[in-house]
Amino acid sequence: MTYLPLLCQHCANAPCIKACPEDAIKRRDDGLVWIDPEECTGCGLCEEACPYDVIYMNGELGIAQKCTGCAHRVDEGALPRCAEVCPHDAIVFGDEADSVFSEDEHGATLEVYHPEYQAEPRVYWKGLPKPWIAGTVVDPVSDEVISDVAITSVDLFEDGSVTALSDEFGDFWIRRMEKGRKYRLEIRKEGYEDFLAIVTTDGDQDLGNVCLKRTR
Amino acid sequence: MSDQQKHRVVYVSHPASGLARSNFPLVCHVAGSRIVRSLPYYIPEDVKLYEIKTSRGVFTRPRKEVQMPLAYAWKQRVHSGTRVRYPLLRDDWSPDNPNPAKRGSSGYSRISWDRALDVVVGQINRIREKYGSMEPVLVQADGHGQSGYLQSLHFWGHYLFDMIHERLGWGWWTQQVRNPDSWEGYYWGAKHVWGFDSTLGEPPQDAVWDDVLEHAEMVIFSGNDPEATGLGMSGSIALEMPKWLKRAGIKIVAISPDLNYSAAVQADKWIPLKPNTDSALYLALAHTWIVEGLYDKDYVRTHTVGFEEFKRHVMGKDDGIAKTPAWAAKITGVPSHTIRALAREWASKKTSVSVYFGGPKVRGSLSHLVTRLEAYVLAMQGIGSPGRQFLRTGAPSFYKNALAQVPRFPEVDKHGIAMNPMIEYAIGKGPKSPVFIPRTLATEAILSPSIQWRGTSAALAKTEDQFNRYRFPPNDDHPGIRMVWNENGSQPGSWGYGFKWLEALQSSKIEFVLGVHPWFENDIPYSDLILPAQTHFEHQDLIAVQRSDLLAMFYQEQAIEPVGESKSDFEIHRMIGQRLGLDEVFPPADEWLRSAYEGTLASTKLGITWEEFKKKKSIVYDCPTWDEWVEIKKEHGFGPHDGGLHGFWSEAGGLETPSGKIEFVSSRIAALDPENAERPPLAKWIAHSELQGSRKSQEYPLSVVSNHPRFRFHVQGDDIDWIKEIGKVRGPDGYMYEPCWIHPSDADVRDISDGDVIMVHNERGAVLVGAVVTERIIPGAVSIDHGAKIDLVQLKGKLIDRGGCINLITPSPLEKYGVGEEIKIPEMTVSGFLAEAVKIDVSEIVASTGVGHGSTVSG
Ligand code: SF4
Numbered sequence A: 001m002t003y004l005p006l007l008c009q010h011c012a013n014a015p016c017i018k019a020c021p022e023d024a025i026k027r028r029d030d031g032l033v034w035i036d037p038e039e040c041t042g043c044g045l046c047e048e049a050c051p052y053d054v055i056y057m058n059g060e061l062g063i064a065q066k067c068t069g070c071a072h073r074v075d076e077g078a079l080p081r082c083a084e085v086c087p088h089d090a091i092v093f094g095d096e097a098d099s100v101f102s103e104d105e106h107g108a109t110l111e112v113y114h115p116e117y118q119a120e121p122r123v124y125w126k127g128l129p130k131p132w133i134a135g136t137v138v139d140p141v142s143d144e145v146i147s148d149v150a151i152t153s154v155d156l157f158e159d160g161s162v163t164a165l166s167d168e169f170g171d172f173w174i175r176r177m178e179k180g181r182k183y184r185l186e187i188r189k190e191g192y193e194d195f196l197a198i199v200t201t202d203g204d205q206d207l208g209n210v211c212l213k214r215t216r
Numbered sequence B: 001m002s003d004q005q006k007h008r009v010v011y012v013s014h015p016a017s018g019l020a021r022s023n024f025p026l027v028c029h030v031a032g033s034r035i036v037r038s039l040p041y042y043i044p045e046d047v048k049l050y051e052i053k054t055s056r057g058v059f060t061r062p063r064k065e066v067q068m069p070l071a072y073a074w075k076q077r078v079h080s081g082t083r084v085r086y087p088l089l090r091d092d093w094s095p096d097n098p099n100p101a102k103r104g105s106s107g108y109s110r111i112s113w114d115r116a117l118d119v120v121v122g123q124i125n126r127i128r129e130k131y132g133s134m135e136p137v138l139v140q141a142d143g144h145g146q147s148g149y150l151q152s153l154h155f156w157g158h159y160l161f162d163m164i165h166e167r168l169g170w171g172w173w174t175q176q177v178r179n180p181d182s183w184e185g186y187y188w189g190a191k192h193v194w195g196f197d198s199t200l201g202e203p204p205q206d207a208v209w210d211d212v213l214e215h216a217e218m219v220i221f222s223g224n225d226p227e228a229t230g231l232g233m234s235g236s237i238a239l240e241m242p243k244w245l246k247r248a249g250i251k252i253v254a255i256s257p258d259l260n261y262s263a264a265v266q267a268d269k270w271i272p273l274k275p276n277t278d279s280a281l282y283l284a285l286a287h288t289w290i291v292e293g294l295y296d297k298d299y300v301r302t303h304t305v306g307f308e309e310f311k312r313h314v315m316g317k318d319d320g321i322a323k324t325p326a327w328a329a330k331i332t333g334v335p336s337h338t339i340r341a342l343a344r345e346w347a348s349k350k351t352s353v354s355v356y357f358g359g360p361k362v363r364g365s366l367s368h369l370v371t372r373l374e375a376y377v378l379a380m381q382g383i384g385s386p387g388r389q390f391l392r393t394g395a396p397s398f399y400k401n402a403l404a405q406v407p408r409f410p411e412v413d414k415h416g417i418a419m420n421p422m423i424e425y426a427i428g429k430g431p432k433s434p435v436f437i438p439r440t441l442a443t444e445a446i447l448s449p450s451i452q453w454r455g456t457s458a459a460l461a462k463t464e465d466q467f468n469r470y471r472f473p474p475n476d477d478h479p480g481i482r483m484v485w486n487e488n489g490s491q492p493g494s495w496g497y498g499f500k501w502l503e504a505l506q507s508s509k510i511e512f513v514l515g516v517h518p519w520f521e522n523d524i525p526y527s528d529l530i531l532p533a534q535t536h537f538e539h540q541d542l543i544a545v546q547r548s549d550l551l552a553m554f555y556q557e558q559a560i561e562p563v564g565e566s567k568s569d570f571e572i573h574r575m576i577g578q579r580l581g582l583d584e585v586f587p588p589a590d591e592w593l594r595s596a597y598e599g600t601l602a603s604t605k606l607g608i609t610w611e612e613f614k615k616k617k618s619i620v621y622d623c624p625t626w627d628e629w630v631e632i633k634k635e636h637g638f639g640p641h642d643g644g645l646h647g648f649w650s651e652a653g654g655l656e657t658p659s660g661k662i663e664f665v666s667s668r669i670a671a672l673d674p675e676n677a678e679r680p681p682l683a684k685w686i687a688h689s690e691l692q693g694s695r696k697s698q699e700y701p702l703s704v705v706s707n708h709p710r711f712r713f714h715v716q717g718d719d720i721d722w723i724k725e726i727g728k729v730r731g732p733d734g735y736m737y738e739p740c741w742i743h744p745s746d747a748d749v750r751d752i753s754d755g756d757v758i759m760v761h762n763e764r765g766a767v768l769v770g771a772v773v774t775e776r777i778i779p780g781a782v783s784i785d786h787g788a789k790i791d792l793v794q795l796k797g798k799l800i801d802r803g804g805c806i807n808l809i810t811p812s813p814l815e816k817y818g819v820g821e822e823i824k825i826p827e828m829t830v831s832g833f834l835a836e837a838v839k840i841d842v843s844e845i846v847a848s849t850g851v852g853h854g855s856t857v858s859g
């Protein structure tokens, strides 16, 4: 389970700005992208143009609206509302140069969501969901889970493999795989026949109970 | 200009934990009558926070205190369309012709306060003249309400009638006693195993985190959902505590039919099991431990009684059925290999069990058996030994001993904040009036008297009380209930079998129904007269922060002018009291608040006067340093990392059970109620009609799980657009339906797709919900949070609820008993019962004219 709070990405190369015939969408010096309600005619072109689907048409007012990054609060030195009220501090607001956004802080560079849209988004993510492969290794004869088995996933087209161990519940969980790849899953345990399967990471793959056959 | 200059900044109580206690307030920015912003509170830097020092790190809480989303959205309720702005009299009610059957469908007209008070006092007098006492008045004043100390309290009806009895000599009233709702199973069950009367059957939490964070290796979240229930009651500390567990390297295993909000993000392992079957799982764990010798035999010998009989039962020596993992797998849906793996993990790792109120387990049919079996397995693993505790992730509501769950000064616990004595009416040792009815039986008290039952159900009643016999009406010539005084507005949505309650309100026996409420919702539109109560933005009050890990008090200024002619709950009862000549016992609000405040440490020790406090507006008490805490603990017989039931573990006695030990076989049940098949001296797995496999399950094969809502607080807050946007399923007709989690396999066979509108129904009625097809619920079950706002409509000639209030169709305690039979356990069942789901065509819904919630208000 992952939750992904999706707000305006305040893109540096914003498709919405390009789409707006009235030039109603502006970028401030600090990078926040906002829609000027005075100039917006409610044509809806930006709504279609935004690849992240975060512009909403306000039928009552006849204008487009979206996250403003709480520019009015930021100007007063306050945090955007979502960052302030998040009890888990999952949303952090600040200057891109701040250390909280640095590689050191996270042990990895932060990612952007859907870089292929080429909108140069300025919202950075840690832990964006990636496909996983999971299951429970079971000996059906003894009706027991099998712990400490090595489960290896081998990428069929790129170099590299990942190995995980099944835990006390017989569960294994190989996380953060690449999407849309083919893997060979190998489970080897002495006294059991090898278990081999081809798994494609179209999405998360829950294999359920993986039953190992005893060797005769 | 900064915000601070533009706006008035006031502290407003967290809206919804209620019962005179609160959490940290919202910091509200107000401009004129507009509440511009509600922001989280930050604990000032000069307040000393605690630090729990362990070998796994130092644990404390953040200074930012965030409340549940509902709290920040609450301001939308202030001017909402459902607001009761003026006293409203039902159009077709008159003293001589109350037209009871029309309740719920009539229109209302605005009347003056003067006339409204005439009507109320007139009805009180009429009851007295006609029946000779106040006993025919059922007072329902025990709801959570809004969390003010005084003004928005829901106990004033009891106080008023108590004073009418004491000062005017007009006799007793019928006191509705609030049952231990969110603790049902522990109260009616676990108390017989280990006592703990003053914490409602759950072990006390003294310094428990010191022990758990130092020693525990695994924590079982048994239906526990800090992200929903914990955040709602305890604020953000409930979210911090699971993070402590993770940081300490403790494994979290969630056992629940649903992958709830906390399990989804915090659990390392989810073990889905069928609703209401935890008993079978516990028996199978015991079986594995006995077979493999994996339990604390010394402890069982020295700390418990009756284990041999339990062992015989587990092994099937008494009934021929060994309670093996394979046996339990069929009942619970948990594979036997997982049950054995869990058993071995639990035995080899220091394991604590964690709950926080509700959860599907505690409020299902016969949940008293589940909690007793839970206590048995905890006993087998030596509960109280280091790392093996019973843990609440959130602030405990009831304290037994001198120590708080985290480092706090005992003096602050005792005298730091004001506790409104009125709370006794709802959460006391017993009813004040000798004429009373448990809240679970209020419907029956009207529809099918006479009824007899055992136990007052008062929260703090001694376990022995569960064997006392009571009846209503108290004698055969009694007129029964003739008038309902409803301050709660929550009966059909928070308690069980709500359709029956609505029927009871339409009974011809009921001559007058008074509703006191800020909103026209739930059962309030079944009132004859509605008095407009305020939101807590509209009056001054004291905020007593007790539902948190820290203790604090705030002064709540009036934020905005009252909406319409509304008055606070307190003021409404005070006005009625004054009409009855009870001025003396209803001094003005400021006097109550001052005297409450002056009894606290802020005044007695810190010397801050009431006037100064009103200016200063807040006191957050310092916590002891770790070293000071270690000293305090030493005085109470605890070592630095001892906590929870450490005392019992080291002394092997002193519990409130007759033997002083943990009782597998309850000597009290054996002596006082041995023939009760529903609750035998030794807790067992008992199959019953609300479980899969019963005859009823052929027609209604799905088990309904109903948790405390994530985005509401019980029935409160469902009228808020912002909350609906995040918490509902938009139907094809644009209506916002209550979500219903259903497994893809169950959806498939019923041709249900995500977003479809489905009808969940059983023999008690039907509600409409929006399908959320998800693997987050075990096959065979559906999950619908309790308490959605009722909205009655017609579908194919039947009256059903479009709002999705699942409590309308939950079982009544009476179903298990014949008419006239004694109700041995008046338990509440709001989860773990049977129903069926079917897809419906929204074009067939007919918004019924003139039913309840379509009522009109003129004037
Ligand atoms: S996310 Fe959408 S709305 Fe926001 S800047 Fe980018 S294109 Fe514009």
Ligand code: SF4
Pocket (backbone or CB within 6 Å): A007, A066, A067, A068, A069, A070, A080, A081, A082, A083
């Ligand atoms: S911070 Fe403000 S503007 Fe941004 S998502 Fe939240 S509400 Fe919208």
